[in-house]
Amino acid sequence: MSEKIIKWGFIGCGEVTKYKSGPAFQKIEHSEVVAVMSRDISKAKAYAKERGIAKWYNDAQELINDEDVNAVYIATPPSSHATYAIMSMKAGKPVYIEKPMAVTYEECCRINRISQETGIPCFVAYYRRYLPYFLKVKSLVEEGAIGNVINIQIRFAQPPRDLDYNKENLPWRVQPDIAGGGYFYDLAPHQIDILQDMFGYILEANGYKSNRGGLYSAEDTLSACFQFDSGLVGSGSWCFVAHESAREDRIEIIGDKGMICFSVFTYDPIALHTERGREEIPVENPIYVQQPLIQAVVDHLLGKSICNCDGESATLTNWVMDKILNKI
Numbered sequence: 001m002s003e004k005i006i007k008w009g010f011i012g013c014g015e016v017t018k019y020k021s022g023p024a025f026q027k028i029e030h031s032e033v034v035a036v037m038s039r040d041i042s043k044a045k046a047y048a049k050e051r052g053i054a055k056w057y058n059d060a061q062e063l064i065n066d067e068d069v070n071a072v073y074i075a076t077p078p079s080s081h082a083t084y085a086i087m088s089m090k091a092g093k094p095v096y097i098e099k100p101m102a103v104t105y106e107e108c109c110r111i112n113r114i115s116q117e118t119g120i121p122c123f124v125a126y127y128r129r130y131l132p133y134f135l136k137v138k139s140l141v142e143e144g145a146i147g148n149v150i151n152i153q154i155r156f157a158q159p160p161r162d163l164d165y166n167k168e169n170l171p172w173r174v175q176p177d178i179a180g181g182g183y184f185y186d187l188a189p190h191q192i193d194i195l196q197d198m199f200g201y202i203l204e205a206n207g208y209k210s211n212r213g214g215l216y217s218a219e220d221t222l223s224a225c226f227q228f229d230s231g232l233v234g235s236g237s238w239c240f241v242a243h244e245s246a247r248e249d250r251i252e253i254i255g256d257k258g259m260i261c262f263s264v265f266t267y268d269p270i271a272l273h274t275e276r277g278r279e280e281i282p283v284e285n286p287i288y289v290q291q292p293l294i295q296a297v298v299d300h301l302l303g304k305s306i307c308n309c310d311g312e313s314a315t316l317t318n319w320v321m322d323k324i325l326n327k328i
Helices: 015-019 022-027 041-051 060-065 078-090 105-118 132-142 183-199 291-301 311-324
Strands: 006-011 031-037 055-057 071-074 095-097 122-124 149-157 202-210 221-228 233-239 248-255 258-262 270-274 277-281
Touching: 006 060, 015 022, 022 031, 022 291, 031 041, 031 060, 041 055, 055 060, 060 078, 071 078, 078 095, 078 105, 105 122, 105 311, 122 291, 122 311, 132 183, 132 258, 132 270, 149 183, 183 202, 183 221, 183 233, 183 311, 202 311, 221 311
Parallel strands: 006 031, 006 071, 031 055, 071 095, 095 122, 149 233
Antiparallel strands: 149 248, 202 221, 221 233, 248 258, 258 270, 270 277
16 A cells, blocks of 8 residues: 555444544554444444544445545444445455454455455454464463463353343344354354464364353354364353353463463463463553554555455354354
């Protein structure tokens, strides 16, 4: 990109843009937000006014066509990711898409095909790859702190959210036609992506799904097993209707000389278990957690470095999820 300033247009202005990503786009040097879009024009206007953004729209095509916009951030529910990404790339504008990349593996492949045909880059918001917390876990593995890694275990459980009981107005995250699945499709991609970043691609995955709570139609309880291209095997269990006492957010990396335990969403201190005993390693992340990745994307677009958090790597995470859900 020849421009010295990456001028972003936001499609969507929900909670994620307020607290995780939006401020970062404006803090980073050579990056600014020049337009925002929501189907609710009053929401777009209020968001823009509050943050000093010059333009607002209620039509995505108008934002994409805006000559001041030279890159697009797609922060809508996953069912519209492919449509907006393809529209943007055909207009010659790079895209940064919220995760998951799309509602199916096939839709991810469509996005990648357009990116290849147009030569326009596509990035996906798997920002945990760039956070200090997970970089520390990765460095412990690479330094051999627990020896040879022999097994991976994911365990996640949380109680239902208050909105899950509102059958008249269920959250979009438990509507498969909008989200791709239930909470598994919303939360598990972060876990799967970070593990693939550390250990290579998952080439085999199988799973069982069930609805145990009866609060909505999507799956709420799952078990899975998977294997990386290195031969390393792992397993996972997820429950989104658990009792409060069963709440858990934990990944265990088991080696022949110890174990690393860490969380994905709560950022509990990393626990290193070796012959020396148990050591806790607290690691702080930036206030706006997407900022390191957004910086990498901006640097990529300015030709300063390469960001590998792209559509092709993100597609493999969708493939794993679709295999676990028996969608493919």
